[in-house]
Amino acid sequence: MDFSLSVEEREIRDWVRTFVRKELVPLEQEVLRRERAHQPGLTSDELSELRQKAKKSGFWGVQTPPEYGGMGLSAVMTALLEAELGRTFVPFSFGGSADNILFHANDEQKERYLLPTIEGTRKSCFAITEPGAGSDAKAIRTTARRDGSDWVINGEKTFITGGNEADFVMVFAVTDPDKGANGGVTCFLVDRDMGWRSEYIDTMGEWGPASLIFDDVRVPSSQILGEVGQGFALAMQWIGRGRYLLPARAIGSCERLLSMAIDHANTRETFGAPIAERQAIQWMIADSGVEIEALRWLVLHAAWQVDSGMDSRHAQSIAKLYGGQKANEIVDRVLQIHGGMGYTRELPIERWYRELRLLRIYEGTDEIQRRTIARNLLKGHVTVGGALG
Numbered sequence: 010m011d012f013s014l015s016v017e018e019r020e021i022r023d024w025v026r027t028f029v030r031k032e033l034v035p036l037e038q039e040v041l042r043r044e045r046a047h048q049p050g051l052t053s054d055e056l057s058e059l060r061q062k063a064k065k066s067g068f069w070g071v072q073t074p075p076e077y078g079g080m081g082l083s084a085v086m087t088a089l090l091e092a093e094l095g096r097t098f099v100p101f102s103f104g105g106s107a108d109n110i111l112f113h114a115n116d117e118q119k120e121r122y123l124l125p126t127i128e129g130t131r132k133s134c135f136a137i138t139e140p141g142a143g144s145d146a147k148a149i150r151t152t153a154r155r156d157g158s159d160w161v162i163n164g165e166k167t168f169i170t171g172g173n174e175a176d177f178v179m180v181f182a183v184t185d186p187d188k189g190a191n192g193g194v195t196c197f198l199v200d201r202d203m204g205w206r207s208e209y210i211d212t213m214g215e216w217g218p219a220s221l222i223f224d225d226v227r228v229p230s231s232q233i234l235g236e237v238g239q240g241f242a243l244a245m246q247w248i249g250r251g252r253y254l255l256p257a258r259a260i261g262s263c264e265r266l267l268s269m270a271i272d273h274a275n276t277r278e279t280f281g282a283p284i285a286e287r288q289a290i291q292w293m294i295a296d297s298g299v300e301i302e303a304l305r306w307l308v309l310h311a312a313w314q315v316d317s318g319m320d321s322r323h324a325q326s327i328a329k330l331y332g333g334q335k336a337n338e339i340v341d342r343v344l345q346i347h348g349g350m351g352y353t354r355e356l357p358i359e360r361w362y363r364e365l366r367l368l369r370i371y372e373g374t375d376e377i378q379r380r381t382i383a384r385n386l387l388k389g390h391v392t393v394g395g396a397l398g
């Protein structure tokens with residue numbers, strides 16, 4: 010069992026670490042200032058300039074297959090990169106990526122949707138959640154009715170990330186109510202100018218998702234992604250594409266937060282001594298250090314299972330559940346260690362506090378991860394001994 014990084018893995022990881030330190034961290038104060046004025050932290054020009062800078066060093070399409078111009082990196086490597094990016098709250102991700110299910114597009118759709126998304130000239134969004142169907146995604150009610158060679162879509166989607174900015178949506182609609190999720194849901198690629206509209210949803214985070222309204226939106230059959238009736242499987246593939254990546258990013262955030270707590274504990278004096286000398290503070294630091302370490306290995310283990318072609322769903326649920334829970338406990342402790350300053354908007358702790366809260370909700374809530382984990386254990390789909398048996 011070898012837990013070390015190869016020379017190449019270390020080089021790639023270190024390049025990103027340097028990029029974050031030199032290019033992103035210096036932007037933090039300005040990002041905070043803008044977000045507090047209700048503006049985007051980075052303008053789209055700034056984001057694309059940063060992406061082009063990274064591209065010059067080959068960082069483009071981290072998980073995009075090389076035949077589409079990407080790096081095709083492993084899941085383990087991608088998790089390590091996400092952890093590095095998580096060290097800052099500057100909203101950056103590398104360019105050159107597209108939703109995994111767009112690779113199922115036919116040649117004509119690839120030209121119109123997949124390739125421009127990879128290039129960054131078109132923005133996508135993924136829409137399954139509805140006001141009446143979140144965790145229970147099979148309960149969606151948006152319909153697509155066949156009319157000649159067209160389909161007419163009606164319904165409302167909600168909480169759609171990027172829904173207010175997207176040029177097109179991958180929307181999931183019921184095409185056969187008798188079959189429902191078992192062969193009666195279809196995915197449609199629908200351009201904004203085909204008639205759907207979006208409404209921004211204000212959240213406790215710095216960026217908001219949107220509701221999408223489909224009111225008799227007519228699309229030709231050529232807009233179907235994959236096959237009629239196979240949409241639910243595509244939706245599950247999208248959601249399962251990398252559940253380990255969300256807690257991976259949280260590793261970096263927690264490391265940065267813990268470093269802030271350590272610095273503060275060592276310098277803040279009360280009753281004639283640094284608070285670092287108090288056991289109450291030491292235990293918070295110790296617990297956070299242990300939990301970050303445990304999270305790192307849960308995430309890397311899930312990513313390793315992905316790379317090994319194993320069924321990684323159980324390991325990914327464990328990493329997502331633990332990451333969401335512990336990241337929230339850690340940011341809360343770090344805020345506590347900073348006292349009143351932790352609660353102010355002069356420091357970014359309260360920002361991370363709000364951002365990390367989302368981790369327990371989207372792409373499967375804590376309760377849904379527990380449901381999956383419990384079901385796997387109770388039904389014997391996995392052993393209590395884990396992957397080693």
Ligand SMILES: Cc1cc2nc3c(=O)[nH]c(=O)nc-3n(C[C@H](O)[C@H](O)[C@H](O)COP(=O)(O)OP(=O)(O)OC[C@H]3O[C@@H](n4cnc5c(N)ncnc54)[C@H](O)[C@@H]3O)c2cc1C
Pocket residue numbers: 135136137138142143144145167168169170171212218367370371372373374375376377380
């Ligand atoms: C910022 C943000 C971005 C999002 N982005 C997208 C996106 O891009 N595309 C998209 O389609 N969706 C997106 N979502 C939706 C997200 O996936 C759902 O909010 C999430 O799955 C939970 O669904 P819900 O909000 O309807 O809660 P509900 O399903 O109504 O759940 C309410 C509560 O009940 C619990 N619960 C539900 N069922 C059970 C059960 N069987 N046992 C025990 N407890 C249960 C839940 O865990 C939760 O605590 C986003 C959400 C947010 C907040």
